[in-house]
Amino acid sequence: MALSLKPQHLKRYKDIALLLFKYGRGDLVNRAGLGDLLPEAPGNSDNAPAANELADDLEKLGPTFIKLGQLLSTRPDIVPQAYADALTRLQDRCEPIPFTEIEAILQSELDVRLKGFGSIDPKPLAAASIAQVHHATLRDGREVALKVQRPAIREQVQADLEALVEVAHFLDEHTGTGERYGVALMFDEFRKSLLRELDFRQEALHLTRIGRNLAEIPEIVIPQPIGDLSTSRVLTMEFIAGTKITSLSPLALLDIDGEDLADALFRAYLK
Numbered sequence: 702m703a704l705s706l707k708p709q710h711l712k713r714y715k716d717i718a719l720l721l722f723k724y725g726r727g728d729l730v731n732r733a734g735l736g737d738l739l740p741e742a743p744g745n746s747d748n749a750p751a752a753n754e755l756a757d758d759l760e761k762l763g764p765t766f767i768k769l770g771q772l773l774s775t776r777p778d779i780v781p782q783a784y785a786d787a788l789t790r791l792q793d794r795c796e797p798i799p800f801t802e803i804e805a806i807l808q809s810e811l812d813v814r815l816k817g818f819g820s821i822d823p824k825p826l827a828a829a830s831i832a833q834v835h836h837a838t839l840r841d842g843r844e845v846a847l848k849v850q851r852p853a854i855r856e857q858v859q860a861d862l863e864a865l866v867e868v869a870h871f872l873d874e875h876t877g878t879g880e881r882y883g884v885a886l887m888f889d890e891f892r893k894s895l896l897r898e899l900d901f902r903q904e905a906l907h908l909t910r911i912g913r914n915l916a917e918i919p920e921i922v923i924p925q926p927i928g929d930l931s932t933s934r935v936l937t938m939e940f941i942a943g944t945k946i947t948s949l950s951p952l953a954l955l956d957i958d959g960e961d962l963a964d965a966l967f968r969a970y971l972k
Contacts, residue, residue, distance in 0.1 A: 713864035716762055723750060723758070729878065733871050752787035755780075759788075760795060764854055765861035767791050767830035768895055772887075779882055797828035803835065803849050810932045816840070817930055821847060831898055836940060844940035845927060848901065855899050862892045901936040908938060914972055920965035 718735035721727065759770040773780050774788035800823040807815055821837040826846065828834075831854065837847045866888050872878065873885035897903055905926035912923035922941055930937035949957075 707863075707867070710860070710864040710867070713861060714868070717864070717868055720758060720762075724755065726878075729872060729876060732876055733868060735868075752781075752783040753790075755784050756787050756791055760791065763857060763861065764830040764851060765858050765865070765895070767795060769865070769891070771830070772891055791830065795828045795830055797825045797833055798851055800824075800835075802852055803833070806849055806852060806934060810935045811930065814930060818847075832901075832936075837937075839927070839930075845930075845937050846924065846940045848936040848938070850899070850901065850934040858895060858899060862895065866892055900933050901931060902933050904936055905931050905938075915969050918965055918969050918972070920962065921969050 714735055718730045718733075721730045721735075756770060759766040770788045770791040774785050774791065777785040780788075803823075807821075811817075817840060819838040819840045819842070822835050825833040825835050830851075832848050832850045835847045835849070837845050839845060866885075869888035870885045873880055873883070878884070905928070908923055908926050912925055915921050915923060924939040924941050927937040927939075
């Protein structure tokens with residue numbers, strides 16, 4: 702039994718089929734009937750693709766597949782460890798979009814409220830699949846982090862998710878691989894999480910709530926949102942300078958009071 706193909710998703714079905722073929726799962730492509738979308742089956746290579754190629758391929762397919770790569774980077778039970786390690790770069794080192802596009806979104810979302818900013822650095826602090834972050838200052842001098850959603854991402858993500866979830870449910874119901882790993886359940890949770898992530902108002906609410914709940918633990922600081930300068934596609938929050946813990950040298954890690962930090966994290970978890 703083949704997957705029931707929807708015309709509006711044909712391009713994405715083809716992209717998924719090519720990706721599975723390249724990484725040695727042509728059997729799943731044929732089982733789902735997706736091989737018919739390809740003019741000819743891709744030839745088999747004697748050499749398996751390098752692990753970093755998978756990250757590059759997913760990045761080329763856009764935000765939804767970048768998020769999928771982030772998920773797979775935490776699942777070495779599904780992909781080999783070398784691939785999981787290579788996929789971790791997709792967490793915060795994606796290709797940035799031009800600042801002119803960021804400006805257009807800010808103008809559309811904030812309009813006259815843009816006057817509340819004193820300056821916005823055109824060079825992003827970080828670029829991820831859903832959004833990128835810029836350092837900015839308010840007119841009163843406060844430093845903020847400005848998180849801006851990539852253009853037209855909601856429509857693209859929703860269409861991609863429909864295609865991916867359809868394929869996942871088919872594999873779950875008709876292949877041993879899908880049933881073994883619970884592919885359909887994983888993708889259903891992935892879909893729900895990603896759709897929530899597209900509404901920055903939810904993130905602002907979480908920052909406020911978690912900041913209030915953990916206020917009694919001084920070792921943990923939650924940046925608070927600036928409500929007047931935030932929308933569903935733009936999130937302005939307090940800027941907190943810091944260093945990613947995985948970037949610290951072994952010597953720098955020795956200077957951290959691990960016992961106190963572990964105690965603070967445990968108290969926060971219980972709270």
